[in-house]
Amino acid sequence: MKKSYAFFLVLLIVNVLFAQSGSSDPVRVERLSERALMLTEDSPMENIIVAVATNKGIVVIDSTGSPATAAIFRKAIEKEFARNDFKYVINTHPHWDHAWGNQVFPEAIVIGHENSLGQTAQQARSAENMLRRGRERVIALQQGLQKAGNDADQKAKLLPEIAFQERIVQGLSATFTPVPPAISFSDTMTLDMGDVSFKLYFFGRAHSGSDIFIHIPAEKILVTGDIFLDQGWLPLFSGMETLDIPKWCEVLNRLFNDADGFSTVIPGHRKAWSRDKLKMWKEYIENLWTGINAAKKEKLTMAQVMERFPLEERYLYLKELGHSDQRIKEFHARNIEAFWRQLLIPVTALIEQTTQSDGIEAAVEKGRILWRDKKAEYDFSEPSLNRLGYRFLSQDNPSAAIGLFAFIVELYPASANAYDSLGEAYMVAGDKEMAVRNYEKSLELNAANQNAKDMLQRLRQN
Ligand SMILES: [Zn+2]
Incomplete structure (x- = not known):
């Protein structure tokens, strides 16, 4: 009796310790397989990084938006794999929230698209702005926290965001160094790591101008960066004016026709997607692009094009993304406009x-x-x-x-x-x-x- 009581007590203490370390470490670790991890930042941005332990070393995809966050992720990876032989960091694109933790893996070689080269000076400048804004944000959030008083919901919302901004400030202070890719490619590249190979595809101009997809056939994983995101983001997240839509279709078709295939799609933020969900988007893009090209040939106006592609009739399945009807309609209208603009x-x-x-x-x-x-x-x-x-x-x-x-x-x-x-x-x-x-x-x-x-x-x- 006594013994089991003591055992229970130990369990309780272990649980409490574990829960505490869980709540202070802003990273959720998900084991996808023996070799693959998906790590998600517990923050408003929910940055995702993927780590794969191969015969020739660990490959990390993306590095979060701050060296302070990346250092926590690195520790979590080392703990899970019980090894620390980092060989490569692949950046899906050079945006801060995906590449500014690169320096935390100094022994690894950074790989990215060639269009992302030559942005180091610009990144150092925007890091200064980000640092200033981060400091202001921390102060504003802390004032909000004081106002929240005993409101538990408000506190639960504010605390992770304060911690997130503090990590940005901490990481972007004096020691921050942007690390550009040492290896870059133009269209496709294969990284052979013995038991696992990584197929890299340039997706064409879309979100950043240097977006790449990383297909890991051995793990049936496709990493898509910020091209396809949901929950509070544009579903078709196109940040650029000039879009290589035929190139997107080509890459998506290659991937869906690849006999090695994939079953899990991992975007740069939030949560993993199914293959079917990406297929839905592929069809949406193809239908819209074909239809808009036809409309242009018929000399329709933008207003007529909008009428021809009412969301209700053709793309009702977009509702599955979990946005409000109004937002989906806005996204859809913006997508049509962006596609139409390519023909002007x-x-x-x-x-x-x-x-x-x-x-x-x-x-x-x-x-x-x-x-x-x-x-x-x-x-x-x-x-x-x-x-x-x-x-x-x-x-x-x-x-x-x-x-x-x-x-x-x-x-x-x-x-x-x-x-x-x-x-x-x-x-x-x-x-x-x-x-x-x-x-x-x-x-x-x-x-x-x-x-x-x-x-x-x-x-x-x-
Ligand atoms: Zn981005």
């Missing part, structure tokens, strides 16, 4: 060229005429024009940026973001009065524009 001529190229040869006024005048006469044939999308404006700014040409942002305001007079950009360009040009006026207009259109508030405060202080 980008007006930004013409504006950029004309600015170089004849100045911004002539360029805007050309744009204005095309907007009036040939609007349907050209891509006048606001984000692409906005990006060109920022390119002008980064090329130390604020007057061209002012001219272009003013043109965007003309085309999209209800856009708070357009006024915000115009305000920024005036600020860079040193025209305080016009900067204030445009930031105020932006706030008028969107009272929640925090950037405009901050900038106005700064402009009024000086």
